[in-house]
Amino acid sequence: MAPVRNARAIMNDYPSGYPEPGKTLVYDDSQTIDLDTVPLNGRFLIKTLVLSIDPYMRGRMRSGGPSYVPPFELGKPITSGGVGVVIRSEKEGVKAGDHVLGLMGHQEYSIRSSLEGMVIIQDKHGLPWSVYLGAAGMPGFTAFVGWKKFAHSKPGDVVFVTTGGGPVGSMVIQIAKAEGLKVIASAGSEEKVAFMKSIGTDVAFNYKTTSTREILEKEGPIDIFWDNVGGEILEAALDAANVNARFIECGMISGYNSGGAPVRNLMLIVGKDITMRGFIQTRHFDEHKDEFYATIPEKLAKGEIKYTEDITHGLDKVGDVMLSVLKGTNKGKAIVHVADE
């Protein structure tokens, strides 16, 4: 067979604020690959099916400095969670037709020498592969493990969840509602507010049109805060917190494009005996993955836990989707669909 295009989304220029589509990440279709003859030398060839776009990726668009993830390299395809299908293999334990889940390059085809950072997955529940990047994947696990380890929930607790329309927040909402707690949740569009209401949120509001501070004053005080935002919203949550509140710090998107949003009333964690716990899901994965995969995918397939997706087609759209998740204009878990099987 003749060589085919192997298009890529390349890290072209580190942004100082929001990433700029067409500049920060660029689409490159100059490479080709012959799928039948490319030498594997003991490796395996993957066709990329779906890729995840997540807010944390902004943190990798930098030239250096310490962080929990290394920077994306200039001139190379970025990477993120993805699902692919093996189309040829010379690797023992990997065969054509296997589906792999893990950190994948943003390119249509890739050759790997090992499964490091990947797993072979089987879908027992009839879920689309994209769901293994969202509710049944990293964001869903983030919600599951953060709540399990750090919420210390008790009957009567009031919970405030930010980015409640997203894959992490909406899972947190549903876990908290399953425990019978009162849930206040915010998102940035009416569509997301409607979704949050549909999954049982007691007080769902659009933070762009409604004051978070006023909502919390009326509906709080809060016992558990799920923070994906930081900055001013974290300040409002500190003001509205009960004594002994637990703040689960999952992300601080408000500061990702500005180098960090200041928090001025941290002193309240002293006066209110607040516990603030940050975490990165990967550090808790091995300990809790079995419980997650044994319970959550089945609930998703049965519709007992709901999710939303916002699927965009083509690697040429990666820059736009990246900006949308950082601006919060996406309508569900952001997925780039690269190819059908």
Place this chain on the structure above:
Amino acid sequence: MAPVRNARAIMNDYPSGYPEPGKTLVYDDSQTIDLDTVPLNGRFLIKTLVLSIDPYMRGRMRSGGPSYVPPFELGKPITSGGVGVVIRSEKEGVKAGDHVLGLMGHQEYSIRSSLEGMVIIQDKHGLPWSVYLGAAGMPGFTAFVGWKKFAHSKPGDVVFVTTGGGPVGSMVIQIAKAEGLKVIASAGSEEKVAFMKSIGTDVAFNYKTTSTREILEKEGPIDIFWDNVGGEILEAALDAANVNARFIECGMISGYNSGGAPVRNLMLIVGKDITMRGFIQTRHFDEHKDEFYATIPEKLAKGEIKYTEDITHGLDKVGDVMLSVLKGTNKGKAIVHVADE
């Protein structure tokens, strides 16, 4: 006997920044009291011996707003921890000669109807009463209980203690050293640095002449941070923290006179899986006081735990001493000596 002076230190004017001696708190000696004939009507009469001056008192010098302690009332004596001796009593269970410890008005004599907020104390160890306001009192207990509940120390941990020359910090240092941990500690004078070295601090430095950030880069990363300061020092500690670090938030004196010092790199608690725990010692007192009083006063009396005091004589000096503890120019636990027995 003729009436005697009953001098008082009065809350005169709420400060916007640092308190101003002679304006914020004023000395008033216009009242008198006849110790022999003042009617008690079932109450008891206390002669004030020593009073404690602590940084948290700045938080009470305000007109209102939520806090964990109510404001000082304008025109009335401020209150703080103190020790007094009962000179007359009509109250059952309280007799002349009893020593009482608790929240006391800043006046030479006071009449109380109940022991609420006070305890009758006996010194079994030959310690000066003032020590029951410092190392054997509220600050010592703060260190004891904060470490016990929130340090989660393990062998090999590196600890960073701020205000290490003060009554809380110096107790934390000695507890950590007793556990064999490496201790880095800061204070604001060479005298305090010398004291910190004398109690075993591995790396003692003057934050006014040495960069905290440079010390932590060289001597860290840190696993446990005892924070009495907040603001820029907290930012430096976040930068120097290890994964899974514990931040014990005891106070944030850097913001007490400015309405709160901003913290810009809080996002690191996510990336480093940091637990930040604030607390107010009173909420943990009933649960842990017995263990504290059973162990710490004896160690202090035997010299196994060291302490320093900075004793000033006279209620007319309360305003100056208050400013000194907020500026950090005091040389040890700040005590106002009001009278001998």
